[in-house]
Amino acid sequence: MWRAEAGPLHYLRGHWVREARSELIVSNGRIQQIRPLRPGRDAARSVVLPGFHDSHLHLRAAAAAKLSVDLSASSSIPALLASLRSRAGDFEGRWIRGWGWDESTLKERRAPTIAEIDSVTASQPCALHHRTGKVVILNSAAWRILTDPDSGSNSIEEPLRADAALLQKMPRQPENSVESALADLSCELAAAGVTSVTDATATNTWDDIARMDEWVRRGVVRQRVNALLAFDQVSAVSGSEGGMQTHGTVRVLGAKVAAPADGIAERVRHVRGYGWPVAVHATEPDELEAALAAIEECGPPTWGRDRIEHLGLPLPGHLERIRAGRIAVTTNPAFVTERAQKYRELLSAVEQEWLYPLRSVLAQGIPLAAASDRPVTSATPLGTMAAAVHRRPRAGGAEPLGAEERVTPDEALALVTDRAEVDGSALDRQGGRGSLASNLHLNADLVLLSDDPRRLLEDTKVLATFVGGHAIWGSPEVG
Template identity: 35%
Template sequence: MSAETTPGYRDDHLHLLACAAARRSVDVQAATSVRELLDLIGHAAGGPLGSAPPQDRHDVAARDRGESRGWLRAWGYDDVLLAERRHPTIVELDAVTVGRPTVLHHITGHVAVANTAAGRALGLGAGEVLIERHDVLAGVPRPERAEIVSGVAAVLGDLAAAGIIACTDATHTNDLDALELLADAVAAAPAVSVTAMVGADRLDSLGGLRFGEVVLSPETAADEVCGASLVPPSGSSVLFAGATADDVGVRIGHAKVMPPHDDDSAIADLVAEARAHGFPVAIHAMDIDTLQAALDALEAHPPPPAEADASKPSAVEPAGPELDRTGPGRTESDRIEHCALALPEQLDRIARLGLTVVTQPSFVTRRAQKYREQLSPTEQAWLWPLASLLRRGIRVTLSSDAPTVPSDPAEWMEAAAFRDLAPAERIDPERARELCLYDR
């Protein structure tokens, strides 16, 4: 790439549907206390700020009548960064939402809190406020499909404006329906090449479609597919087996392995399921125990020999761009997503297994307070390794995990090069830039 050429960046781990949902939600990221959080929600819900919870059956009936106003979605708080270091209570939420079903999503996307009206609709128990199951949250009504597609297209436009020309959606709930929806959004905003993972427990939804193949929207397929027999019926998507990552569609990526809450034992079964479908895996690993279970599962269920050969690490090969160069029937290395906390011996195993690590250095700077409060000095030294990965010849790409962190390569590069926590993991600014670049 010449000095005169404008670089194209990649975001190799984000969540497009969640980004679109965040755009249409009440943004509460600015709240620094539970009181500020409740004020923002109450204002959006149209409820009386600071009002007391209902005291008698007449007040309860008035509150419940507010359900006809429709659901309210808020997003972006982090309980650890609030002054009180806690989630809001159901009594506090009910006081400001006045019966309007309300779900407040944590900035990580892995937990939410619901008021009584929402909890009743979602089948939660009386007084239950904290939701840590995505199948429960799936019961929240969604906008019309056209609105979702438009929102994702707007997100892709934002990525293009930030200089990002390729991204990977790493959502563990993706299935064929999600890929078809994303394909429609890509057709509307084709400036960004999109790869989308599929949940390891949802691979049957693909109906035999393979890793590396491309799903096109009906409009794109009608323009690009030769032969009337391959043009899909109106309103459906189609696999164009001859398509590549350069076509205006969504490439089928890794099988995403997200262990159920507090159940790392499920990782091995999910990896085995992915292997049975011929998919490489991308395993979510934010702590030492989950990473250990992931490495054990990968050793117990190795990839086919051809994939193992293709995934040998190289200390000199540029990291990242080769990830988008596979087509149907080809293979890629397995991935560890995040690798937020890792022992040195675990990094050695990652290198031996030839894995790629897709990490998010912005977490080190954005959550420095949280890490200093919750981790010992020894654990802080193992936090979000980067230099240690590269020294071992491990392939690394930087990314955002958007919407949790903005999809802004400049921020990732700065965090990678100038982090305060675990400064031994800093890398050269130019090397950080290389880990963000996408080379077609």
């Protein structure tokens, strides 16, 4: 048995309130008692609050990234190739997989060529996934395996779109390896205080969601899991027109739409034909315009809430239309900090001010949540908070990117905790963003921190994480 003293933080109608210190008694991995301590004792620095939620990530992709050569730190093509060469032996008899390259962080400001990759991979098939997940580079050996020798085509292309039909022929990672990596990922999330996630993968089938349920039931993933379903899978779900779907432990929040701007309207119409809400990927202005026009044409869903994922670069008037449509937004503050150099190089000064807005979204009363988009970033909730407040890399002393879009620490904390309105499960709330004041109980999802997260201290630690009152992170040394 162990005990911990902490000041509870409650989120009540848009404000965080710290109450008198309480004592948590934990035994056999479960909260057994929460009791207020006598007044007059010194205030504890540690706090307990509702568990963090990552509103947009990709579980299988994040696991696959763990099984790949990490290229995200490569600053040049020679460095990238050196990383591949050093790890090639680990993939003997299998495809070499790399993840995380990004031309904007490479000195050459370009992707590696097929010839350059061939120089270190030889006859071993290799696939290198861009950090955004949008494109993949294959080496010559991979092209020879995947293309039909009888087709008469000998052309070898440079980066392929990640949804290219050719890539469906690639062998999948062994399921036991994926599950092992998922367990590691879940542990990392728990250590960061994350108690629930939403898998926003655009290709999720009902079988994929059933597999997520199995991961949760078997303890491979210890967080609560929500998911989005691929737009073309809605028709296959029995009773899809009747309301929010679940598969065991997994709630399905709507259908994911990710397409070029000229293909968004057709997909939104298809989904809305079944009454479902959509979650539309929109990092570019034309994608956002197409999404809003289609949603306005189709009218509201019969259940849940439409979402805009990312909201990378809204133009004047877009936020007003999002508010009018009662649409929620899930965004990524870490994009601004991790890609600051890229945005400063590619965007005008005006565009930089509009980039991934936060303050303007909240000012419109739009439900807003923040997320990591793992594996695109590995941002923790505490790191996401810092990015939302500062909007600049922690190192280097750079000026904020879009300083007017910074939020307060209280607002930033709400972005990684209160998700009910964004998920569409609190549409009838009155008087603001609702209350988490009742969440301190024996069966709650909670995180115990060494300090108040609103202080944004780099040494703030997650001492324990609880899902349904069960500890998924922490040790007897906590108290």
